[in-house]
Amino acid sequence: MSDRPESYVAAIDQGTTTTRCLVFDSRGHVVASDSRDHRQILPRPGWVEHDATEIWAKVQAVAAGALARAGLRPDRLSALGITNQRETTVLWDRSTGRPVHNAVVWQDTRTAALCAELGGAYGQDRFREATGLPLAPYFSGPKAAWLLDHVPGLRRRAENGEIAFGTIDSWLVWNLTGGTDGGIHVTDVTNASRTLLMNLDTLDWDPAILAAMNIPEAVLPEIRSSAEVYGTATGRLAGVPVAAALGDQQAALFGQTRFGTGEAKNTYGAGSFLLMNTGTRPVPSKRGLVTTVGYRLGTDRPAYCLEGSIAITGALVHWLRDQLGLIRSVDEIEPLAASVPDNGGAYVVPAFSGLFAPYWRSDARGVITGLTGFVTKAHLARAVLEATSWQTREVVDAMHEDSGVRIDSLRVDGGMTVNKLLMQHQADVLGVPVIRPVVAETTSLGAAYAAGLATGVWDGLDTLRAQWERDAEWTPRMTEPVRERGYRRWKMAVERSFGWLDEDGERDAAG
Numbered sequence: 001m002s003d004r005p006e007s008y009v010a011a012i013d014q015g016t017t018t019t020r021c022l023v024f025d026s027r028g029h030v031v032a033s034d035s036r037d038h039r040q041i042l043p044r045p046g047w048v049e050h051d052a053t054e055i056w057a058k059v060q061a062v063a064a065g066a067l068a069r070a071g072l073r074p075d076r077l078s079a080l081g082i083t084n085q086r087e088t089t090v091l092w093d094r095s096t097g098r099p100v101h102n103a104v105v106w107q108d109t110r111t112a113a114l115c116a117e118l119g120g121a122y123g124q125d126r127f128r129e130a131t132g133l134p135l136a137p138y139f140s141g142p143k144a145a146w147l148l149d150h151v152p153g154l155r156r157r158a159e160n161g162e163i164a165f166g167t168i169d170s171w172l173v174w175n176l177t178g179g180t181d182g183g184i185h186v187t188d189v190t191n192a193s194r195t196l197l198m199n200l201d202t203l204d205w206d207p208a209i210l211a212a213m214n215i216p217e218a219v220l221p222e223i224r225s226s227a228e229v230y231g232t233a234t235g236r237l238a239g240v241p242v243a244a245a246l247g248d249q250q251a252a253l254f255g256q257t258r259f260g261t262g263e264a265k266n267t268y269g270a271g272s273f274l275l276m277n278t279g280t281r282p283v284p285s286k287r288g289l290v291t292t293v294g295y296r297l298g299t300d301r302p303a304y305c306l307e308g309s310i311a312i313t314g315a316l317v318h319w320l321r322d323q324l325g326l327i328r329s330v331d332e333i334e335p336l337a338a339s340v341p342d343n344g345g346a347y348v349v350p351a352f353s354g355l356f357a358p359y360w361r362s363d364a365r366g367v368i369t370g371l372t373g374f375v376t377k378a379h380l381a382r383a384v385l386e387a388t389s390w391q392t393r394e395v396v397d398a399m400h401e402d403s404g405v406r407i408d409s410l411r412v413d414g415g416m417t418v419n420k421l422l423m424q425h426q427a428d429v430l431g432v433p434v435i436r437p438v439v440a441e442t443t444s445l446g447a448a449y450a451a452g453l454a455t456g457v458w459d460g461l462d463t464l465r466a467q468w469e470r471d472a473e474w475t476p477r478m479t480e481p482v483r484e485r486g487y488r489r490w491k492m493a494v495e496r497s498f499g500w501l502d503e504d505g506e507r508d509a510a511g
Helices: 052-070 112-125 140-150 154-159 168-176 207-213 248-255 314-322 330-338 377-403 420-430 442-455 461-467 480-495
Strands: 008-014 018-025 030-037 077-084 089-093 163-167 186-188 222-224 227-232 241-247 264-268 272-279 290-295 303-310 347-349 367-369 410-413 434-437 470-474
Touching (some): 018 052, 052 168, 089 154, 112 140, 163 168, 168 241, 272 377, 367 480
Parallel strands (some): 008 077, 186 222, 264 410
Antiparallel strands (some): 264 272
């Protein structure tokens, strides 16, 4: 037995609804955790905001809580990593440390008109070649531009260098490392790649895009790698190296140890996010995906990804429970769906507010197709689960067509992975194994792994691969003819979801 003391790494996971802190040991196992929810502020239809000051308070509380539950003092932590809700945008006063406005959340759509104006004759692909992203309200740059235009006096203060811009990782690193007393103003390449302001090739802010959006360079953080010591924490975590930052989906990719070209993961939550590692070159998408940075370790070349975002997956199960009342709890859907051998010919397309990847159709609306008198609520329950599998199949196909690479397995995480029927159907329709890890907290684990690499807790990616443990695996059972017939019918159902809005974006009066 070694006398060397155990190494511990903490991860702050700042999500859309919840802030968490997890402490991991050197084997990548969870030692302790704490979590706190924060308010969802909805001032107008389509507007979603968070109080960044409240989020910072929650971060301090969960860090203290997790350490207390682990029985550790801060000096026992080798490093701290951060993972965060991406695209959510904060502007704050450098001298007071106070946000100048609530954070504008990634779900917020107030910048739709601004994005259309910026696109002009070029459309939503105006900046795609440089950034890998379409011009959409989803991303941070237009949110920052909107705030500069709508908060009185803010643009002048920004041009004078009084204001700082960042995604949530920047806000947290700045506060953790001292805030108004020497706080470090940085972001990592994964979060920067979600702003619509970073050039994917240079990994720096793009001057032409900054000029087009009228965003002063003085507000921007320095872009750094995903795994390096940005600074040393003060306050409750005094002395701990702040050594990693990754957007949440990239952190999940890292926690799943998807380090090789063609390796993919899917995170199943209210919606789903599928990322495939494309290696050290960005692969442009012509099929409705986005090109993004997966991670960068120190001065190494970055790993790029193709990403497919699916708007509604787990949320469809909640709709079946809350809006239709066909189940009383989400746990009931699996036995109900398993009581029938197939979907009875029914398909559910959950385009409640349009479709994301690979279609990006804002005019789509949800449909249930293939109904006959034979269909029961059990068939509908099965169709609801299968909607997640088929949507994932469409994203995987788009990734193959864009990259020329076929995945040989899919690693999965998120709440829906407890549903064995869904995971089996996912393997069936993809035709590859679907694998769930032992450590379910892959997002936090990815942030911890990156921070530990930066501080020597782990010596390389091979060590992390060796630590990854399989919890369950589902292999395909469906024959090719059955799979492809079901896929054709799914695509027929998707086509019937298109065109439900008129030119003014309102429902057709006849509907």
